[in-house]
Each structure stands twice: as C-alpha cells, then as structure tokens.
Amino acid sequence: MAKSEARIQALQGILLLGALAMAVRAGYLQLVKGGHYAQVVARQRTEHRVLDAPRGVIYDRSGTALAASLEQYHVDVAGNQIRSPEAFIAIYRTDIGKRTELLRQALRSGEDFYANGPFTAGQVRRIRGMKGVYLRPIYRREYPSGPLARPLIGALSPDSARGTSGLERFLDSLLQGRPGEAVFIKDAAGRTYESPGRMARAPIRGYDVTLTIDKELQEIAEGGLSAVFKEFTPQRADIIFLNPRTGEVLAAASREVDDAGRPLATASFFQSSFEPGSTAKPFTAAALLSLDRVKPGDQVAPEGGHWKLPLRNGRFRPITDDHPQKVPLSLARTIQVSSNIGIVKFSTRLNPDEHFDALRSFGFGSPTGVEFPAEASGKLYRPDEWRPGEHGPSVAMGYNVEVTPIQLAAAYGAIANDGLLLAPTVIKEIRSPEGKVVYRHEPLVVRRAVSARVAEEIRGFLALSAADSGTGGQAQVKGVVLGKTGTAKLVINRRYSNEHAASFAGIFPAKDPQLVVVVRVEKPHGVYYGGFVAAPLVRRMLSQALSARKTALDRSRLADDQVVQTGARPADSGPPAPRTWVELPLRPVTPRIENRLVPDVVGFSSRAAAASLHRRGFRVRLDGLGSITRTLPEAGDSLAAGKTVTVFANRERP
C-alpha cells in the first residue's frame, strides 16, 4: 500500500507539471502574445463596409426635380433566422418575385439567400425590419423630368458613384455626400453578421442643387430644337435663354447628330465655339460709339453691294452684301440691314487695340466662368497678332473670332443690362442635407463693357434689325423683340466651306428686358440664313413662352409694350432713332459696381492669373511670361472693377 501512495504522489506530480505547463502556455499566448493576436483576429473577422450616401437632388428653379437619387435595395435573407418560412415565402412571392424555389430551399436548409434586385422601397416595405432580412440600399439616378436638360445635367459613371459629365461632374463633390461606414463581423465563409451598434459612421446625403433652369422654358427650347431639326436637319443646334438682369441661364439646350444622323451627347452651348458672323456686328458698333468714332449723321457709301477693301500689300479684298443697299448707310442702318460693307468701312476707324479691348470687354475670348466642366473660351486673337487692315474688318463682320453660345448670350446680356457684363450662372441655390442654404446666387458684375448710353443706342439698332424691315424681322413678337441675325460660313479643314452657321441673338422685351435668347444652327439644309432659320424659331419660342403658365416672364411689365413699337419705325434716312427709349428709361440694374480685392495670383501661370483676375472683373496687363512674381496693385488692395491690374512674370516676353 505504501508503494501505491508514493506512486499516486508521483502521478499527482506529473499532472501538476502538466497543469503548470498549461498555465505557462496560456500566459504566454494570452498575456504576452495576446495583443498581437487580438489585432490579427480583429482584422480577420471584421469587415468595414462602405454605406453609400444618397446623391443630392438637382432641381429646376421652381423646385421640380430634374435628377434625383432613388433608394433601391438588394435583399439578403438569413435562412436560419426567418421565423415563419411559409408566411415569408408568401410575402416574397407577391411583393418581390415569383421564383421562390431557391428561397424555399435556402429556408429549409437554413442557408443564406441573396436576391439581387434592385427592388423599390414599396417592394421591400413589408419585409423590411423582419428578423433575418437584411436590406442593402443602393442608389440609382432617376430623372423625373425625362430627358429634359440632360446635356446640362450630365451623366454618372455606371455604378452611379461619380459624375462623369455636365453638372453632375462639376458639382460632384457637393452632390456626392459622404459615404458612411459600418463594421460587420465576418465568419469563415465571409458571411457577415450585421450588428446595428457597430455603425461607425452614418452616411450623409449630398447637397441639393437648385438650377437657374426654368423647366418650361427648357421644354420650349428643346421643342424648338426638335422643330429646327425637323425642318432644316442641321448637324447641330443650340438654344440659350438668359436673364440679363441676373445672369441666370434659364434654358440651355443642345442637340447634335453625327454624320449618320445618330444623336450625340453634347453640351455644345458651353463647350463649342463658332464664328458668329453678323451677330457680332453690334459689338464693333458699340466700340465705335464708345470711342465716339461715329457722329450722328455719319454715313458710308453702300457701293451697290460689291466693294473691294484695299489692303496694305496693295491687293484688294472683296466685301459683298447679300442685300445690296442703294442709300448711304448710317451705323444704325448698317446693323439693321446687316451690311458687311458698312461695318467694315466703319471699323477702319478703330485701331486693333481699341477693337480688341471692346470685344474683350464683352467677354470675347475668355471663359464666362459658368459652372460647367470644360467650358470653351472661344477665340479672340491678341491685337499684336492682327494683320493690320485685314483682321479688323474680319472681326467686325464676325469672322476670325469665335464665341460660344453662352458667351454671345452674356455679351447681349450686357447690352440689355445697360452695359454691365454679368457672369452667367446655372446654379441658383445649394442647400445642405439639413436644408440650410449654403450658396445662393447673387448677380456678379464682371465689368462695365460699355456705357449705359451706348448700350441703349445699340438696343435701338437691334430694334431696327428685328423690325420687319430688318434681317431679323421674322423673330418679331408683338414688336418688342430686339435682335440680330447672323449667317457665317463654317471653317472646315481650315477653309471656309459652303456650310453655314445660322444664328440669332435677341433681347426681349425692348423695355426692361427680361430675356436674352441665343440660337445657333450649324449646317442647316435648304435655307441657311439666320433670318430664315434662327429668327422664326425665336419668334415661335417667345410666343410659347408668353402663353406658358409660369415662366420667368413678368407679363405685367409687358402691358405697355405697344408704345415701343414706334421705335421699330424704319430709319432709312438720317440718324438712327434709338432716342425713342429716352422717355421710357430703363431702370438701373440692382448690382452695383463695387471696389473689390485684387486676388493673390503670385506663383500662378500667367494664364491662370489672367483667368483669376478676369473672373473678378479686372482687366489684365501682362509684363513678361511664365509664372507671376508680383502684381500692381498688390494682392489685397481694393480696386474698382474694370480697372487694369498689371501682372509681372519672371521671364521676358520673347
């Protein structure tokens, strides 16, 4: 017996040693290595999943949704958690889908089942919140107003995550919202178990954007495009409506087809420039008036429609009028009948610098800064690149200069707005998800392009032009449309072709203008004159706008329009008759020109610096090339808009 006790002691000792070994091992694993393994395990067994944030809504100016994010769902079913499978299958069959074999199988074996919808909120209403049902929201962009204004709104990447064009792209960071994050516990098979307490960050929806677009006007514009495509089968057409008092773009429509007639996605109203032809003539006229180069009563000979412009090298350049004139041309008459000979003759009174400055003041050659990706800046050559005696006449006729429809609309807006050029905008208001207004558009004066007096005179010319006797007579509505037609040959492969761009730029109504409209039609078939292609379209659209229910037009202010008709009297003889409007003075616009701060552009490229300064309404004089070293006045100084800022660059101009 004694031996047995000793042996039991020995056994006890062996087991004790074993227990000690276990304790040491446990201590080593849990206390020494524990921290490391805890991290390893956490990494392996939890999954951070991004919760999509709904994208902000894009509204028209009156609050109609143009693009909205619709929440839809994928449905995940944890087969072993469904309380009553038969009832669930019945609901599933009526609400979600008829095919339930796989679901039934999954429920029977307690496996997971995934139904990839997406299903609408209505479809998942009854199963939402059931035990074992997990809804994975996804967001799809919906367009409640159909294809309306789609080139402007733009498109999203296929996963609806990013804006790839148009405003969706330009405002992407605002519209996107901030995705949330949830932590899921993951099992060995990668299945996740949601635990609501573990939502690390809730998704925040994107900002809502209200555009300046007026849905009805946009519809009218797009209907106009349809009409013009039906009648003239052009390759491209654009229409812009702008409120000249605020710079708000009320409608922007583009349509373009390729050579085979298939539609192309395009936003050419902002992105493609063209040589405007005669629609640019009023700006040369404005320069002449501003600099007092044309006195009342000044006239030039019409030359019977055919004239040879003498060039420096002794040669001649033929200038012709499509509507040969017999009586001497005043400046007003020149615009009214759109005489090339007249405007060329008058334009020789300007030197290149003066001519350039005038057009530059109206915004030619620099982007308007409208909120849109890849806006084209048009083209306006520097005066030192002008071939003397040759370039100027071209520019006066609207050649050798390119504008986008929005630039042309903004420039006409300046004429309508007593000479003040406003920055055009498509964004009226931006609201945070909480409904707080984070941005509201205020009219932004870029600069004074011409004096109010000159603007008024030009409006008189435009009234004549849009009168029955003018080239734009077909645009007339109630006798209160001001406007100018344009017909320009298109440059194809660096040569002027027999294809044309027909255009019309108009102001409506004559008194207290409320709309600027620009129409461009490229490569129309059959007739190609702006007066026959674009002008009638403007008349049709304005008539529609007047009879529309709630466009931005203020009809009460149209009541005494008939009075103005006297201004549409043909002014064949003598000085123009813009004075008609003196008795009905236009109210000064609300925005005032204020002193503003010179931005800090040191270190910018000269191009970027110029763009920055232009945006704030300053003129720019560049000294040198390359990156900017200093400015005069310096950054932070206060200066009136329209004044010149000299920027010094580090390299000498070659």
Place this chain on the structure above:
Amino acid sequence: MSPAPVEHPSDVRWETRLLGVIAATLTVFGIASVYSAASFDAQGGREVLKQLSAAAVGAFALLVVARIDYQRWRGWAWPLLGLTVILLAVLLVPGLGAINRKINGARRWINLPGASFQPSELARFAVVVWAAMMAAKKGDQIRQFKKGMGPVLVVTGFVSLLVLLEPNLSMATILVLLGGVVLFTAGARIGQFMLLFVFVVFLGVGAIMAKPYRFHRAKCFLGLAANCEEQTDWQLNQATKGFAAGRLTGTGFGEGQLKLHYLPEASSDFLFSTVGEEWGFLGVMFLLGMFGVTCWLGFRIAQTAPDPFGQYLATGLTASIGLTALMHMAVNMGLMPTTGLALPFMSSGRSNLMVTLLGVGVLISVGRMRGRAALR
C-alpha cells in the same frame, strides 16, 4: 507511509462534497460555454437542450452511484467491459447504415432513433474499472509480467485497438495510458513500464505513419510541412489565435468570434479555446484551478481509500479526468497535434458528460466508504 487516520465521518466527507460542487460548477459552466459557442449555429438551441438532458441524466447517475458501495463494481467489471467491447465492435461492422454512419470520416457514434452514443467514452470508464479490479485481484502478482501486467495490457490493448480502428487515435492513447496508470499505481515494475513506453511510442509512430492525414498533422505540428494554414492546421491555428486574442479578461461571454465557423468544433473539441477567448487568462486559470482541485481531491480520496481496489479505481478515474483535460488543453493551445478530445464536464457531447459524471459518482462512493472502513 500509511493513510491519514480518519477520525470522524464528517471529516471524511468534505472532499466528496467539494468534488460534487466542482463537478456541478464545471457542468454548468460547460453548458453556458456550449450555448455561447453554438449560438451562431442554427442548431445551437438543440445542442444546449441535449447537453442539459445529459447533465440531468448524469447527475441522477452520479447521485445513485455515489450511494452504491463501490465494491459492487468488482462484480460489474467484466460485464461492463464486455458491453463496451460489443458496442465498439458494432461500430466496426459494415453495412449497418445509419446506426454507425461515418461522421467526419470516422465511425464513433452509435446512432439510435432519438439518441446517439459514443462507446469510446464508456470505454474510458470501463477500462479503469476493469483494470482496477484485475490489479486488486492479482495483488503482488502484478509485478510478474506474465501473470500481472501482461494480461491487463493485452485486454486494454485490445479495447484500445478497437477504438483506434474507428479511428480515434487520441482516445486509444488515453485508454492505454489509463491502463498504465492503474498498473503503475498497483505497483508494476518501472522497468516493465519502460518497455511498455517504448512499445507505445512505436505503436504511436506506426499509427501516425499509417494515415496520411495524421502524418501531415504531425509534420505541421513539428513545423516540417508546407500549406498547413489552408488545410489541416487551420483549426489549430484559429483555435490558438482566438485563444490568445482573449488576453487577460477575454472578449466577454458570447462575444467570442471563434464560433463563427472559424472553428468547426467550437463547442466540443475546441471548447477550451472558446472559453479562453471569451473569458481570457483569468477564465483559463479558473478552469485549470477547478480541474486541479478535482484531481487533488481525487488523488486524496485514492490515498485514503480503504482498500487497494478503491485506491486503483479512484486513481484511474481521477487520471481519466485529468489526462483528458490536459490533452484537450494542450491541443487547444497548440502544444499537441489536433485530435478530437472533449473537455471533461464541459464539451458538448452527451456520452462524455454522462460518463464523466458517472465516474465522479464512483469517486464519491469511494470517498464515502473511507469513513466506514475507518469505523470498521
């Protein structure tokens, strides 16, 4: 050395009472842990109910057996062993279909409608009872190999072989060890044990080499094989990682993630890992302490047992609990190659729980009889 004199019945019985309390505590802790480990499983609720029923049956058996004079087991030893052998043999009969269906590549369960049973767990008990009876009967003859150690080893080896054929290497090893423990306690020669040890090592190596999966696991354990992470070693790695992640205080009851199918047998073969993850080092120390006290009490009862049979019986039963627990823990902490051993009292599995409680009942019965012997 003689057994400590026992003066009064009440002195005798505190060990048995404490043993009962510990058994109850471990069983309850076990059921809670099984509940937690199986909670993510669709069948988790059923698992716990099964465990509860086994605990009830086991507790009843314990109470009954504790009141029976353990001397009766001498007479029941042969029939018990016979029953065990028959049951083990049934597992090996081909063509019985559902009754001995393979689960995870092994036939370890006899499935009857409404219940299933693991005969190898019964063998753990039967071998100890039978060996104790034989050793007590042989007395000093045990020191002769032919008359003492040899026959005992042959029978134990036979039962062990049946278990090995299921296959269940770890349980077979335990059976041989338990037989050895009883013989050792009964006074068998150390020299003969040396021979036995060498024999067992050869046998073990042979058994390992016989099956590729065992060989691979052994190589993985020794760090000699590649692609262990993806294959066999996955369980072990996950178990060790999860165990270590418990750190000092654990992730909290029910918060462990091992059971998320990272560990196929989280509630049985790897229950200790689950406990380690959820209760941390403190929980592990608690468990070690509980099993340590169990063994200490068992050996104490053995040392003060009134006769050799009681002594061998108590030692064998105690070793059965202690060795199984140690091996389970060693596997769970990556100290031994993966084997399917349940943690006594705690792992899910009705056979394990019932047989363990039965064993504790016998142990208590031995403890209770000490007083009477002293009074006699």
